[in-house]
Amino acid sequence: MMKLAKGANAPVTASTLRVRLTWRPGPGVPGVDTSALLLTGAGKVRSDKDFVFYNQPRHPSGAVGHEGSGDGGESLVVDTVRLEPEIERIALTASADGGPFGAVPDLTLQLLDAASGAPIAEFAITDAAAETAMVAGELYRRGGGWRFRAVGQGYASGLAGLATDFGIAVDEAPDPAPTPTSAAAPTPAPAPTPAAAPVSAISLKKQKLISLEKRLENESPALLSLTKKAAVSLEKRGLGEHTARVALCLDISGSMSWLYESGKIQALAERVLALAARFDDDAEVEVFLFAAKGHKAGGLGLHNHQGYVDDLVRRYGFEGGTYYSKAMRLIRKHYFGSDKKRAAPLAAGSPVYVMFLTDGGTFDPKETDNQVMWSSYEPLFWQFIAITQGAGDAEFAYLQRLDDMPGRHVDNADFFTVDDPSTISDDALFDLLMTEYPNWLARARGAGLLTG
Incomplete structure (x- = not known):
């Protein structure tokens, strides 16, 4: 040889x-x-x-x-x-x-x-x-x-x-970098000259998903099973090759401690990672925390998902108070550079999907209202999930109001409750997470928030 x-x-x-x-x-x-x-x-x-x-x-x-x-x-x-x-x-x-x-x-x-x-x-x-x-x-x-x-x-x-x-x-996949757009109607561009048909078109997104599945088959068969279940839900909604960045925002108030210590938040985080693996080319979730303070906790990915939540608890512990806006500010700063008032559309090639988990109402409703209102001008979707722990949906009337808030550039939030995240099946959870998001995508494109 x-x-x-x-x-x-x-x-x-x-x-x-x-x-x-x-x-x-x-x-x-x-x-x-x-x-x-x-x-x-x-x-x-x-x-x-x-x-x-x-x-x-x-x-x-x-x-x-x-x-x-x-x-x-x-x-x-x-x-x-x-x-x-x-x-x-x-x-x-x-x-x-x-x-x-x-x-x-x-x-x-x-x-x-x-x-x-x-x-x-x-x-x-x-x-x-x-x-x-x-x-x-x-x-x-x-x-x-x-x-x-x-x-x-x-x-x-x-x-x-x-x-x-x-x-x-x-x-x-579209370029995710956001670019400011004017609120004024743009001057119509002249019709483009038709381009010659390309020799061929290969979907890089599909290639990356195939490569991901092969990698998971060797490294994490359980996570592979979750990604396939997520894929079924996405395919039903025409999102099989959709690209988005994914964030997970977790409540670390003291009343949530049993969910962390029992492993239920770790299991939920892995389900969110499975969704991110289908959406995000880097197969990574940015994690944010809130209670008395807001924290940017770093990335959750294929390389570090095992024991990730236990490490969060070691680093941050649990806090008193529940302030939604402190994490929402961090999220908007991270993805769009500002947590301030916005009144004109900010466009990007791909959106941000935020799964926001809590077991209680917020201590700062006015500031949270502002963050939801201002972020309606950004390609950002809030999926709120309330863990009722047997308390019933009435305890979360505020989150329902956020879901129905008038005056936004686009309706940018959805809300559902679960008594215990471990009791809902993977398939049912992925379907719930995708209930409103496809409709928001259509609205966001029509409102000038998405270019891809």
């Missing part, structure tokens, strides 16, 4: 090849997906059918197939005899999910004779850094035969940058 340095090449005599990308898996190691691009002499794909990956595992010609993952690696099979004459090169590509390739240890591209299993060449990729996509190697025609080249070319711009280089138009 030949061991190749970056840029080196080797002849290929076998007609059927197995290309295997391997690495050393472990906690915190990003997931890796392999793919292949069948390229013409112009260095471009002819259509999206020339892109072979996990969700499109076989080329129509039968010449290239994706075999999936196992034993710390992923494999592709190439039958050079079945390749169409106009295909002159196959780019052997990979993408990393949950971190850059620099965090993937022992990354190695291997070429084997598929019939005998005999190794042909090996390329150890040792210089990966911040890239999240790369061309690891390539097969190319030369003098009536085929050769293999060790490439190792990374793309910090991710799969979108790589795919664009090879002629694929990518349907990306």
Whole structure:
């Protein structure tokens, strides 16, 4: 077997090849997906059918197939005899999910004779850094035969940058960065000149969701089950590939302590993380706390979800008082840069979904009213959940009033009660969380809050 340095090449005599990308898996190691691009002499794909990956595992010609993952690696099979004459090169590509390739240890591209299993060449990729996509190697025609080249070319711009280089138009998630908009009606823009149809369109969102599921299958099967249940609820509402940032806002007043100590808040946090894994490309929830004070507690993600709530209790403990607005201010500052009065729409490519959990009314209703009113001009949705603990819905008349508050730019809140969060099924919870949100999305787009 030949061991190749970056840029080196080797002849290929076998007609059927197995290309295997391997690495050393472990906690915190990003997931890796392999793919292949069948390229013409112009260095471009002819259509999206020339892109072979996990969700499109076989080329129509039968010449290239994706075999999936196992034993710390992923494999592709190439039958050079079945390749169409106009295909002159196959780019052997990979993408990393949950971190850059620099965090993937022992990354190695291997070429084997598929019939005998005999190794042909090996390329150890040792210089990966911040890239999240790369061309690891390539097969190319030369003098009536085929050769293999060790490439190792990374793309910090991710799969979108790589795919664009090879002629694929990518349907990306919208840019989340908010941009102020004027309250005045804009001057109508002239009709755009129709653009030529793209060669192809690949959904990066779908790719990322597939990669996430593969990662969870190895790292957290229980969380994978939750994400699939969340997916069912989202698909029913046309949100299967929807993108949003997700925040969890938790009451840490003393009356909530039994819910934390019993593990019920941890279980709820994992269900919210499952929703975030479908919505947020980073599969992360920003966590905020409130009682007498407001706290920004940091991210909850796949890498740290186990024991996360116990760590919150160790760091912050429980407090007296219940002041909703102290957390609401932090949330608005975090996502939109200000907690002050807003009276004109602020637009962004993707929204913020906040799940706000409490077991009691607020001590600062006027300030909370203001925060809900002012945030109605922002692409932010408040999902309030009240834990009644047998007290009945009447105890939460204030939250019902917030849900029905007049005078907002858009209705930006929903509210429901549960006696005990552990008694509601996963499916029922996800359905409740999505009761009003799809309607808000439509209203927010119509009101100039969402550009995506």
